Amino acid sequence: xxxxxxxxxxxxxxxxxxxxxxxxxxxxxxxxxxxxxxxxxxxxxxxxxxxxxxxxxxxxxxxxxxxxxxxxxxxxxxxxxxxxxxxxxxxxxxxxxxxxxxxxxxxxxxxxxxxx
Amino acid sequence: xxxxxxxxxxxxxxxxxxxxxxxxxxxxxxxxxxxxxxxxxxxxxxxxxxxxxxxxxxxxxxxxxxxxxxxxxxxxxxxxxxxxxxxxxxxxxxxxxxxxxxxxxxxxxxxx
Numbered sequence: 001x002x003x004x005x006x007x008x009x010x011x012x013x014x015x016x017x018x019x020x021x022x023x024x025x026x027x028x029x030x031x032x033x034x035x036x037x038x039x040x041x042x043x044x045x046x047x048x049x050x051x052x053x054x055x056x057x058x059x060x061x062x063x064x065x066x067x068x069x070x071x072x073x074x075x076x077x078x079x080x081x082x083x084x085x086x087x088x089x090x091x092x093x094x095x096x097x098x099x100x101x102x103x104x105x106x107x108x109x110x111x112x113x114x115x116x
Numbered sequence: 117x118x119x120x121x122x123x124x125x126x127x128x129x130x131x132x133x134x135x136x137x138x139x140x141x142x143x144x145x146x147x148x149x150x151x152x153x154x155x156x157x158x159x160x161x162x163x164x165x166x167x168x169x170x171x172x173x174x175x176x177x178x179x180x181x182x183x184x185x186x187x188x189x190x191x192x193x194x195x196x197x198x199x200x201x202x203x204x205x206x207x208x209x210x211x212x213x214x215x216x217x218x219x220x221x222x223x224x225x226x227x228x
Contacts, residue, residue, distance in 0.1 A: 033214045033215075035216055035217075037217075043204075044219055044220070045217075045219040046219075050214075091158070091159065095213070097214045100166040100172060100213075101149070101164050101165070101166035101172070101210070101213060102210070102212070102213030102214050102215070103161060103174070104161075104217065106159040107158060108158035
């Protein structure tokens with residue numbers, strides 16, 4: 001069975017601080033995909049990034065960066081110089097390529113609050 | 117841009133009523149999903165579909181059924197609504213296995 005653990009339920013930082021959201025996953029599959037989604041206060045989940053199990057390169061997109069380490073089964077997300085607009089619930093998800101539809105297992109989410 | 121729409125943002129129903137939640141996507145995606153989101157429980161998969169008329173149970177299918185007669189539309193049915201089905205319901209679609217999901221705005225259902 002697949003499992004995604006986001007141990008941090010809530011994080012609060014002050015604007016301009018860097019913050020890392022942790023994600024640890026469990027799967028027996030060799031082919032899988034990892035995702036991060038953002039759910040702002042307005043409610044609609046928005047896709048941020050996808051990583052496949054064969055690509056361990058870190059990714060940077062503006063103030064966002066992702067660190068994928070198969071050795072520790074982790075896919076952590078760092079926001080540099082956080083802003084108030086980063087306040088949201090962030091979900092990490094794991095998709096099983098071998099099932100119909102490649103359904104995803106989501107973590108419980110981390111609520112990030114960035115204070116001005 | 118992919119657009120996933122849900123028929124209602126807010127819905128109030130009475131216990132025992134039959135409830136239909138509709139979801140439509142405009143990108144010809146193969147896969148569609150229904151989740152419910154509750155505080156502290158994350159997103160839980162109710163049902164999903166990987167083709168027209170093809171559906172599978174997710175993690176919490178009890179009390180729900182689904183229908184997918186056309187590729188773009190995926191309906192969630194609560195046969196006899198109960199108060200413990202009060203929740204936020206999210207619909208999503210994806211192009212293929214391993215692809216990201218695109219979510220609708222959600223329907224907040226209250227059963228009284």
